[in-house]
Amino acid sequence: MYRSCSALACLALIAGCASAPEGAAPKSNGWMKDEVSDSYVFGYPLVLMDVSREAATGNGPGQAATNTLRHAQSLPPVGASSPPEPNLDALASSGWLDVSREPVLVTLPDTHGRYMDARALDMWTNVVWSTGAAQTGERVGGMKTQTIAFVPVGWKGALPARVKSVEVTTRYVWFLARIQTRGGGDLAAVRRLQHGLQVTPLSAWDDRAAHGKGGARGARGDEPGGATQSGDPAAPGTPAAQVATLDANGFFDRLAQALEDNPPTPDDPHALKILGDIGVRAGDPAQLPSGAKDAAVVKAGLADGRARIATPPPNLLAGNGWLWVGDDAGNYGPDYALRAYAAYTSPGLPTSRDEVRARVRQDSDGHQLNGANRYTIHFTAKQLPPVRGFWSITAYTSDGALDADAPVRVAFGERSGARRNRDGSLDVHVSAQRPRGGANWVPAPHGDFRLVMRLYAPKPQATDGSWQPPAVERQ
Template structure:
């Protein structure tokens, strides 16, 4: 509620009281009509949803950059050297299909350039996100044009309004935020195939324009991390849990400071006005309304619940949920943006990947390893991809099963055997059924399935395709 509406509400209260006791005017009866603070609760809740992606990214950046083990300096890369081990849970739903490389670019001193090698037919993708989790640039539409691989290219991330000369053939990408999160992934099947994937990782170069040359001398060598880092690398530790540990003042102080270096878009002017209403301004200490502390705390709790709640505009089919065309380009859909950041940090555009989840069977019961399930793809229902696809089972909290005998994602790269009519049956269970080739190894307790479509076709998000139901046998 605006201050004008508060005054109007207060005046109506005074008139009502005057009608009951004319001699005791409104001004002489303090406390009779408590001030309405419901607007504070609503605006704090809305502001938490709006600001959550920026705070999460800032916490992640801070945790990932530095000289400590598992960290790297700005404008350098960290590389995963091997697939995540059994039982891995950081980040949630660790990737078993690719090795990942990640780095935080700092544009404060000018452009930062990234060069990607020719992947020579091996699946490889890359993307860059601004601090609000919008995808600034990605390779999604390129994948599939050259047999699943990428051609060599250079991308220059440039501060908005920067004027200067870039190297020849560098693609210019203007960025409004100071920091950029860069991620690349290289397909691997593990084992002896890891060496080839690592070679491509080492060929990725990142450096500021000031240290760039035309002969491959692009700054410092990328840093390499240990084997615990998975194909979707994030900061060491758990940035989401760090954000969850912040109280309202700490969260909005962090948001205020982050806004100074990472402004929102002009279309977010109304969201910034709401922030100002509750005492949050870029670069300043937070000053919630002094008489609305309880309302601010309640709004903060509401906002945290909303961020973790699937929004109604997720795509849904046969129990599976996934983000549609808005992925990576959310506009004013702050609820979807916050949920995507909460569930899938670094979510790419749907031209890069579609990631669908299911945790219930066809009867609405939680998936559990005590049961056996089948996923039946008709010949026309196979995942529509230009790259490849996979299905992985995780515990209810997103970890790989610590008791699993293998750590392999099932998919079209792992020898999926079709039926005579072209259909495909995939068995899901904790114990491998005898004689079954198409099998997803599930945890013994409750679990969820994640289906990844790398370089999906547009039918994966235009409503013409849905994953099959997970049917209990």
């Protein structure tokens, strides 16, 4: 219901904006601001992904070649801020696949009961495949060896036996995998599993590659550029900040070039017409209206679009101050507002079967969370996060970094010694200073901060609105 309402609103807006008949010059440019704004929201995920791909691929520091995975070798240090909200629960592997010439095969290892998830996103941030979609059990306990082939649309040919085929409509695919870790001495076991993650173009596939003994490509920690300090590998720097610096010509020119290799889904023909109205066509340099009056309107439309992607859309799930994306995560259809917001706040967001990522910035009284105070989150026995995997809560600074002054960096959760009360309830303590006894503690920055609750392999009630996280109560 949420998607259909949002989609209808979006399409109604676009239809209203495109009132000028084709082939006839509009008498005023009042339509232009809305069309630029709508087009910015529509194209933002593709531009962000294209900038991220360009920054992450190559032979420079922190980069890896296309069709190669780059593995995180350690949890992020105190003060880490790239990517925003770095993950403390898992080591991640990430790479950009190019399927323009042939299928690219990714092999996942047997994790021997250790939690692992993986997903692949097209260039519009839609999740085209994930381990969560294949999990049907009540509880997730690792995975077995498997190989997935990402196949260009329309490709005809034969794949190796027992390989799952996934058709992709964009040239590039962003692949991410995460393996759960407790840190410390446990990291070595995760690194060994990472070596079983392999990427192989079909032309290089052979029996040795199928058994993980060669032919596959992966950057290891002992190879140049193979290691990263992030739990979620991302392009060096901040791609979102790079996109934010683009003026209208820079943004739409980048969008036009990326559209040539990465067309949108068939749901989007009307949005492409709107792009054409403002002079943006796939493969051609953007030709935005350039008159002095028109340029001012284009600039205003760009500013409006930037504000919209940072504004929570009305179809987010909400409860007790927490916000999160529901069942539409990773599969947005024509809901451009939700897709852009998800890309802006959570690059690489999984589907609702893979992970729920809920955020809160205010306490139960509506005041900004701040490390000068102490807070408690009280879960009743029936309100504990509904997961098939596990869950955690992490505190970040207001800009999404780990506190540089924190004595420890911890994601508190189900697998980190949570102690329940006698009635089965759970009290989580959030503060800058360790509470008496030190149990169930989420270390918080000394200044303003936000909390992120991650539910790995969530149950349906976490994404259909029937479950809500409890409020953050100031003590």
